[in-house]
Amino acid sequence: MSDFALPDALQRGIEESISEISDRDIAARTAALSGLYRARASSRIAVTTEADVAAYLVTRLPATYASTLAAMEAVKARMPDFAPRSVLDAGCGPGTASWAALECWDGIKQMTLLDENDAMLGAARKLLTFSGAEALRGAPIIKGGVPDHLPAQPHDLVVLAYALAELPEARWAGALSALWRGAASVLLIVEPGTPEGYRRILAARGFLLGLGARVAAPCPHDAACPLTAPDWCHFAQRLPRSRDHMRAKGGAVPFEDEKFSYLAVMRDLPLPLPSARILDRPKAEKAGLRFKLCTTDGLEDVLVPKRDKPAYRAVSRKKWGETLD
Numbered sequence: 426m427s428d429f430a431l432p433d434a435l436q437r438g439i440e441e442s443i444s445e446i447s448d449r450d451i452a453a454r455t456a457a458l459s460g461l462y463r464a465r466a467s468s469r470i471a472v473t474t475e476a477d478v479a480a481y482l483v484t485r486l487p488a489t490y491a492s493t494l495a496a497m498e499a500v501k502a503r504m505p506d507f508a509p510r511s512v513l514d515a516g517c518g519p520g521t522a523s524w525a526a527l528e529c530w531d532g533i534k535q536m537t538l539l540d541e542n543d544a545m546l547g548a549a550r551k552l553l554t555f556s557g558a559e560a561l562r563g564a565p566i567i568k569g570g571v572p573d574h575l576p577a578q579p580h581d582l583v584v585l586a587y588a589l590a591e592l593p594e595a596r597w598a599g600a601l602s603a604l605w606r607g608a609a610s611v612l613l614i615v616e617p618g619t620p621e622g623y624r625r626i627l628a629a630r631g632f633l634l635g636l637g638a639r640v641a642a643p644c645p646h647d648a649a650c651p652l653t654a655p656d657w658c659h660f661a662q663r664l665p666r667s668r669d670h671m672r673a674k675g676g677a678v679p680f681e682d683e684k685f686s687y688l689a690v691m692r693d694l695p696l697p698l699p700s701a702r703i704l705d706r707p708k709a710e711k712a713g714l715r716f717k718l719c720t721t722d723g724l725e726d727v728l729v730p731k732r733d734k735p736a737y738r739a740v741s742r743k744k745w746g747e748t749l750d
């Protein structure tokens with residue numbers, strides 16, 4: 426399993442892409458970018474110049490890469506026989522999800538990237554040249570919007586990472602229908618792990634189940650989500666911070682935890698079903714390990730006692746986001 430650090434080739438590509446931009450500019454644009462994204466501005470507003478892109482590459486791409494890869498790893502664990510040969514990265518930005526897919530699955534032969542933002546696409550185009558994978562180096566890049574410019578031919582895996590938030594709600598149904606039509610096997614949607622991000626994932630989930638999709642992850646069932654406000658379903662992925670990131674954000678610790686919500690839906694239901702998904706960091710108590718679980722019967726709070734040695738051993742290394750089978 427990956428340590429969720431960027432592949433060396435992508436890291437090199439980023440360093441090269443930002444080499445002409447001063448640390449001061451990157452830091453200033455990083456602050457502006459965070460403020461704009463927090464205020465729900467779309468990338469169309471937030472990312473327009475090379476310095477904006479540099480700020481995104483240094484401070485956001487590593488985190489969206491890590492969370493998207495974590496979501497893909499969850500799909501892979503649930504669907505070990507799924508081996509995508511073609512991938513569509515919709516709302517690709519600098520191509521983040523494409524790099525994550527290549528890290529997760531061998532055997533990808535064809536990738537397509539699509540975005541409406543010229544500045545992001547310029548970065549994606551440059552970064553691709555650093556990849557050793559022909560599928561990525563030769564990937565067609567489509568300048569256009571979801572859903573109007575989606576390619577006609579289906580892809581085994583379609584990914585929409587951190588982009589649903591940027592689509593007006595009135596366009597979600599059209600966009601999700603088109604993305605699902607374009608997914609030969611799996612559609613993966615990743616959003617920030619905020620209550621708002623979860624709300625969008627939940628809306629997408631209801632809509633896609635209505636189209637006949639089945640949940641691949643994270644839910645171990647297709648029933649209604651058992652969580653109630655103010656609780657929300659989200660996960661966290663730890664990733665290393667680069668020196669450039671620490672300079673841009675002034676961070677003191679060499680890692681960060683990216684919170685994310687996600688949904689993967691599939692066309693076929695592989696067996697076996699997981700019995701439960703761990704919804705929070707397992708809590709070490711004197712008597713044992715306590716888990717918050719989403720199960721086929723709803724939410725469960727389970728203590729695995731230390732005195733039950735085989736059961737305790739089986740779960741002692743389990744992490745937030747994994748399944749408990």
Ligand SMILES: C[S@@+](CC[C@H](N)C(=O)[O-])C[C@H]1O[C@@H](n2cnc3c(N)ncnc32)[C@H](O)[C@@H]1O
Nearest residue numbers: 468489516517518521541542570571586588591
């Ligand atoms: C926050 S960035 C995420 C980029 C990348 N997927 C990632 O995870 O790092 C959102 C991206 O979605 C793109 N986007 C927003 N609305 C879009 C639409 N309707 N069609 C295509 N791309 C869109 C933006 O241009 C931007 O590049």
